[in-house]
Amino acid sequence: MLTPQTEVEGRYRVISSQVWLDTQPASSLPVPQAIPQELLPYQYLSPLRLHIPVVYGLCSTAAGTVVLLENVPLEGAGRLLPSLDQALATAKPLRQVYWFWQMLQLWEPLDRLGVAASLLVPDNLRVEGGLLRLRELYAGLGGDWPLGAGLDLPEPRYQGTLDRPDLADLGHLWLTWMPHVHPEIRTSLINLAQQMQDTGASIATLAPDLNDLLLGLTADPPLRIQALGLTDTGPNHRHNEDACYPLPRDLQNRNIPPDSQLIPHVALVCDGIGGHEGGEVASQLAVRSLKLQVQALLSEILQQEQSLSPDLVMEQLAASVRVVNNLISVQNDVQGRENRQRMATTLVMAVHLQQPLPQGEGNSHELYVVHVGDSRAYWITPHYCQRLTVDDDVACREVRMGRGFYRQVLQRPDAGSLTQALGARHGEDLYLQVRRFILDEDGVLLLCSDGLSDNGWVERSWNGSIDAILSGAQSLERSAHDWLDLANQRNGHDNVSVVLLRCQVSPSYGGSLEQVAVQQLEEEPVITSIMSVPVAGDLEPATSMALVRPLTPSAKRAGGGWRIAALTLLGLGLVGLVGLIIVRQLDYFQNPPPDTAPPDTTESPVPSPLVD
Structure with a gap:
């Protein structure tokens, strides 16, 4: 076991057991000739990085090849976040059910790649507030090791599946936790x-009952939201291709449809592509059209006698966005725009949905986030900042196709180029990310364009004013201006838009949204003729993230296996900021586990359908 402060390969410094510091984060990492097969599930599951770590790189040591993971469930000091079974006893019923719901939703994508066993190792399940996070991935049950352990062995320990679990195994694990579950549920x-x-149990048959239980718990306490957005041209541009909602002028119309039905339940950020006569038109058209589409959808939902399932709501939201996509696409076709000449826009949209519960038990609340492109959504509390979206760019595409590790593909000159945007193609060819979240604590939802999120400034700066916002000591308007100022000072290369939603579930809440001063904004332009303007193609690739969470301990299960060690990388070296990375337990190479039966190779992981 390496002791703290030990230097590894002239680059990594051991901070604690299984936590290393990359002292040269700006330097490129060694590139393997081919990604080991057993690490491919990490690649294919990268769109689920809110829950699952990603591979940082490989490090060759005298003891063997070590796998380094980032985005792992660690706290800032390098400690593991609480395990699910530890946290259950003190969690409220809503949070408990939400954790179970996330396990059920993760089962199918993990099972398709033969790694559903990752949900059956209790010590592997970690929680950060209401979010369920996995420490690492497992291919089977029994005495097997996590994926990536023993890469140097002649026979890989993972070639598809070992003892492939089923839902009965998951149900058995749930039953062991029932003594810690609230009597109400x-x-x-x-x-x-x-x-x-x-026999025959499936996610489709189980999800409705669990969803009904979950929705019933969201009514008490109710969720209260206040929303405000601001946009700015930036120091180096004459025109603003961004658009967002709701702006201060929209708040003045909160008693007039459609704003009366949308505020504060809908928030939008669009970042246009194609210049003043292209991107600016696309982003504003998207905002105006989406307001009408979502207004119609919300009105329809309110007329339903029964709650709609999450899948149906997500389908309806996706259909609404595709309608808007096709409006922009038709404009491109009319103007003869082809390929990079087509105007388009990114989109990140949040929709707070309330559905009536049976027997007059009130209204449920759910939050849906719809995403296309590289505008982002963050959920921020006094304790953490969670990025809810995954960029649609070349770097993320290469990772999910298994063609490279994220830090490796970031070195490509086109790493930040968009692969998805509204209007760039027809709706049937558009891939949309739509996710549902249940909010059970006070926090701020931040939507922003890449004028702010580039270079990790949200991750670096999120905790500066969060307490003041939640207590009411600082208004949303002041906070939004602070984010704009940060973007203009630190990035400054692009337009910037920010929408903040202050979300409250606690009984007491400091202050109310201050009256926003009226701003004289130009009238939105009417589409007449559109000049052919080149699309800004290669976006600036992101650098190392300001706060990189990580961890990949190998676990010792009760009765056999290995205990967690932590190997953490503190501070990724971005202007002294702290990041974390975890690596595979080195004890493995000195004390390998007993041989296991050869894995079943009849199935091999298939790339994610999220291809472009």
Whole structure:
């Protein structure tokens, strides 16, 4: 076991057991000739990086090849976040059910790649607020090691699946946790866990009952939201191709449709592509059209006698966005725009949905985030900042196709080039990311264009005013201006837009949204003729993230296996900022586990369908 302050390969410094510091984060990492097969599930599952780590790189040591992971469930000091079974006993019923819901939603994508066992190792399940996070990936059950352990062995320990688990195994694990579950929900969860044991049980048959239980718990306490957006041209541009909603002028119309039905339940940020006569038109057209589409959808949902399932809501939101996409696409076709000449826009949209519960039990609340391009959504509390979206750019595409590790492909000159945008192609060819979240704590939802998010400035700066915003000591308007100022001073290369949603579930909440001063904004332009302007193609690639969470300990299970060690990389070296990376346990090479049966190779992971 390496001791703290030990230097590894002239680059990494050991901070604690299994936590290393990359002292040269700006330097390129060694590139393997081919990604080992057993690490491909990390690649294919990268669109789920909110829950799952990603591979940082490989490090060759005298003891063997070490796998380094980032985006792992660690706290800032390099400690593991609490395990799910540890946190259950003190969590409220809503959070408990939300954790179970996330496990159920993760089962199918992990099972397709033969790594559903990752959800069956209790010590592998970590929680950050309401979010479920995995420490690493496992291919099977029994005495096997996590993916990546023993890469130097002649026979890979993972070639597809080992003892492939099923939903009955998940149900059995849930039953072991029932003594720690709140009595209010215990009977319902026991029934669900027992249904998992039945032949023919599936996610489709289990999800409706669990969703009904989840929605019923969201009504108390109710979620209250205040929203405000600002946009700025930036120091180096004459025209603003960004558009967002709601602006201060929209708040003045909060009693007039459609704003009366949308504020504060809908927030939008669009970053146009194609110049003043292209991107500016596309982003503003998208905002105006989406307001009408979502207004119609919300009105329709309110008329339903029963709550719509999350899948149906996500389908409807995606359909609304595709309608808007096609409006922009038709404008491109009319103007004869082809390829990089087509005007387009990114999109990040948040929709707070309330659905009536049966027997007059109030309204449920859910948050849906729709995303295309590289505008982003962040959920920020006093304790953490979670990025909810994954960019649609070349770097992320290469990772999910298994063609390179993220830090490796960031070195490509086109790493930041967009692969998805509204209007760039027809709706049937558009891939949309739509996710549902349940909010059970006070926090701020931040939507922004890349004029702010580039170079990791949100991750570096999120905790500066969050307490003041939540207490009401600082208005949303003041905070939004602060984010704009930060973007203009630190990035300054682009237009910037920010929308903040202050979300409250706690009984007491400091202050109310201050009256926003009226701003004289230019009237939105009417589309007449559109000049052919080159699309800004290669976007500036992101540098090392300001706060890189990481970890990849190998676990010792009860009765056999290996204990967690932590190997953490503190501070990625971005202007002294702190990041974390975890690596594979080195003890493996000195004390390898007993041989296991050869894995089943009849199935091999198939690349994610999220291809461009």
